[in-house]
Amino acid sequence: MVTVEIPADMELVYKRPQSLTETHTHYCPGCTHGIIHRLIAEVIDELGIRERTIGIAPVGCSVLAYYYFNMDFAEAAHGRAPAMATGIKRVSPDRVVFTYQGDGDLAAIGTAEIIQAANRGELFTTIFVNNAIYGMTGGQMAPTTLPGQVTTSSPTGRDVETAGFPMKMAELLAVLPGAAYVTRQAVFDPRGIHRTRAAIKLAFQTQLAELGFSLVEVLSTCNTNWHMGVVEALEWAKKHMVAYYPLGDTKVSDGVRALMETR
Amino acid sequence: MAKELLEGNAAIAEAAIRAGLEAYFGYPITPQTEVLEHLARRLPEEGRVFLQAESEVASINMVYGAACAGARVMTSSSSPGISLMQEGLSYIACSEVPAVVINIMRGGPGLGNVAPSQGDYFQAVKMAGHGDFHPIVLAPGNIQEAIDLVVLAFDLAEKYRTIAMVVADGSLGQMMEPAELPPMRPVRPPAERPPWALTGARGRQPNIITSLYLEPEVLEEVNLRLQAKLQEIAANEVRWKEYSSEDADLLLVAFGTVGRVCQTAVREARRQGLKVGLLRPITLWPFPSARLAELAGQVRGMLVVEMNAGQMVEDVRLAVEGRCPVRFYGRLGGIIPLPDEILPELERLDKEC
Ligand SMILES: Cc1ncc(C[n+]2csc(CCOP(=O)(O)OP(=O)(O)O)c2C)c(N)n1
Numbered sequence: 001m002v003t004v005e006i007p008a009d010m011e012l013v014y015k016r017p018q019s020l021t022e023t024h025t026h027y028c029p030g031c032t033h034g035i036i037h038r039l040i041a042e043v044i045d046e047l048g049i050r051e052r053t054i055g056i057a058p059v060g061c062s063v064l065a066y067y068y069f070n071m072d073f074a075e076a077a078h079g080r081a082p083a084m085a086t087g088i089k090r091v092s093p094d095r096v097v098f099t100y101q102g103d104g105d106l107a108a109i110g111t112a113e114i115i116q117a118a119n120r121g122e123l124f125t126t127i128f129v130n131n132a133i134y135g136m137t138g139g140q141m142a143p144t145t146l147p148g149q150v151t152t153s154s155p156t157g158r159d160v161e162t163a164g165f166p167m168k169m170a171e172l173l174a175v176l177p178g179a180a181y182v183t184r185q186a187v188f189d190p191r192g193i194h195r196t197r198a199a200i201k202l203a204f205q206t207q208l209a210e211l212g213f214s215l216v217e218v219l220s221t222c223n224t225n226w227h228m229g230v231v232e233a234l235e236w237a238k239k240h241m242v243a244y245y246p247l248g249d250t251k252v253s254d255g256v257r258a259l260m261e262t263r
Numbered sequence: 264m265a266k267e268l269l270e271g272n273a274a275i276a277e278a279a280i281r282a283g284l285e286a287y288f289g290y291p292i293t294p295q296t297e298v299l300e301h302l303a304r305r306l307p308e309e310g311r312v313f314l315q316a317e318s319e320v321a322s323i324n325m326v327y328g329a330a331c332a333g334a335r336v337m338t339s340s341s342s343p344g345i346s347l348m349q350e351g352l353s354y355i356a357c358s359e360v361p362a363v364v365i366n367i368m369r370g371g372p373g374l375g376n377v378a379p380s381q382g383d384y385f386q387a388v389k390m391a392g393h394g395d396f397h398p399i400v401l402a403p404g405n406i407q408e409a410i411d412l413v414v415l416a417f418d419l420a421e422k423y424r425t426i427a428m429v430v431a432d433g434s435l436g437q438m439m440e441p442a443e444l445p446p447m448r449p450v451r452p453p454a455e456r457p458p459w460a461l462t463g464a465r466g467r468q469p470n471i472i473t474s475l476y477l478e479p480e481v482l483e484e485v486n487l488r489l490q491a492k493l494q495e496i497a498a499n500e501v502r503w504k505e506y507s508s509e510d511a512d513l514l515l516v517a518f519g520t521v522g523r524v525c526q527t528a529v530r531e532a533r534r535q536g537l538k539v540g541l542l543r544p545i546t547l548w549p550f551p552s553a554r555l556a557e558l559a560g561q562v563r564g565m566l567v568v569e570m571n572a573g574q575m576v577e578d579v580r581l582a583v584e585g586r587c588p589v590r591f592y593g594r595l596g597g598i599i600p601l602p603d604e605i606l607p608e609l610e611r612l613d614k615e616c
Binding site for chain 2: 050051052053054056057063064066069070071072073074075076077080083084085086087088089090091092095096112113116
């Protein structure tokens with residue numbers, strides 16, 4: 001740990017949240033996983049719940065998230081984080097539980113688990129990182145890959161005739177009565193990052209108030225597997241991803257609305 | 264507590280409650296659905312957790328989660344459902360969290376049927392999931408033993424931080440017989456969960472439960488530790504029962520319900536003048552290999568009887584190492600072999616060995 005004296009005429013305005021470890025991440029330069037990790041950590045610090053939070057890492061690029069979060073963590077099988085979270089939360093109802101999942105994990109192999117957990121109104125929070133591709137396995141088509149988008153397993157672009165249309169998970173989950181708060185945000189610019197942070201905070205507050213299942217879909221980039229520069233990837237995402245995946249809340253239950261009004 | 268007339272599945276479920284079960288996650292499948300139904304009624308009565316999952320894939324991962332949180336947890340299923348749990352079982356084994364799994368086996372392969380079978384011996388004993396591991400596998404021969412082994416399963420699972428699997432064929436789940444349930448153990452309060460459990464890192468370093476070790480050297484070390492633990496289990500936990508083996512010169516080997524049928528076969532064979540004994544393995548893993556090797560020096564031959572095409576017989580042959588002939592008789596498709604079919608096999612063994 002590096003310790004720095006803060007001169008008397010200066011104020012500390014930015015520091016590593018206590019909920020993050022000092023470990024360097026393995027994420028590619030430009031990847032937005034790091035930003036999203038930090039936002040979650042800031043919210044957990046702010047809510048003062050680090051010592052009673054249990055996180056669940058998925059199979060995907062964020063499989064090693066437990067090295068970066070400074071709290072109890074489990075690593076789930078591919079797609080099964082919501083089932084694991086259910087098991088933990090049901091036997092530890094006074095703990096805070098969250099899953100962190102990619103789009104292959106949540107919207108392909110783990111579709112049943114996320115839908116059923118949301119429908120049961122499980123009292124955990126899911127942070128769903130949608131980067132429109134399978135990052136970890138080297139850039140194959142995801143259920144969220146955009147029409148026409150080229151990946152290693154859709155070399156001529158996603159053909160919706162054979163591969164179907166990209167899944168809009170935030171909309172799909174919103175129709176389930178057990179889901180109290182579902183929203184889609186993006187971390188492509190400071191404004192979006194700020195909004196994503198507020199959404200993550202509300203999602204955890206939804207859990208703390210035991211209002212039902214909460215999920216924040218975060219539109220993200222994968223410049224490496226998109227074969228783009230960092231800035232180019234952010235611009236592409238802003239233009240194409242946001243057009244297909246509209247930002248904003250898809251579900252705000254009455255309880256969550258009341259919570260928003262008291263904030 | 265007095266004996267009462269109990270149905271196998273309900274007895275298994277109630278035994279788990281008495282053993283301090285905190286949470287159950289499961290999915291209906293014949294012939295074990297009564298386990299789930301009994302717990303659906305009884306666990307909420309006791310203020311504990313019951314959840315009907317959306318699939319066996321979800322059940323086992325809910326079990327994995329609750330086990331990581333340090334709770335006493337169980338699931339139950341029958342053959343096809345256990346197949347769906349295999350990925351989760353492998354994760355649980357590598358993560359070294361305790362879990363109890365009941366398999367009331369039915370006829371297979373495929374959807375098979377709902378009749379009693381022992382076709383999942385290999386699956387339970389040799390390959391409960393990908394990678395190198397064995398669950399502890401307990402095979403009751405009657406309802407009383409099923410009750411006792413369910414209680415033991417929780418203790419062994421926690422002692423060794425491993426999976427304890429109770430396997431019985433469908434007939435044991437469905438039959439009724441008098442048996443005695445153990446007294447109710449108090450449920451362990453959440454504040455007393457084990458130090459490795461995910462309970463929130465209050466005043467301590469975070470606990471991490473994972474089955475991922477990217478460095479081959481590290482994963483090899485993890486595997487060696489798992490293997491050492493398995494060796495310890497193999498040294499301490501082998502269980503079996505013998506019937507009329509002291510003076511036997513022919514030996515029947517059978518587990519579960521078939522072991523029971525073979526007890527009748529032993530009596531009838533002895534009435535005909537054949538000196539037949541029986542060894543009934545209670546732990547299928549670890550297997551009573553040493554005792555079988557010993558008996559191989561005493562008897563002229565062994566006959567292994569199973570409700571499958573010949574699975575445990577391979578372990579008997581490995582134990583015996585050619586010291587005496589080992590023959591096999593099995594019925595398939597959910598048919599229980601009867602003493603009348605086993606006797607001619609014994610007579611043949613007597614003539615040929
Ligand atoms: C059962 C199983 N199937 C397949 C895999 C291989 N696999 C690992 S990560 C992954 C895709 C993950 O993609 P996503 O969830 O979008 O996360 P990202 O890596 O993009 O963050 C796959 C298919 C696996 N580990 N387990």
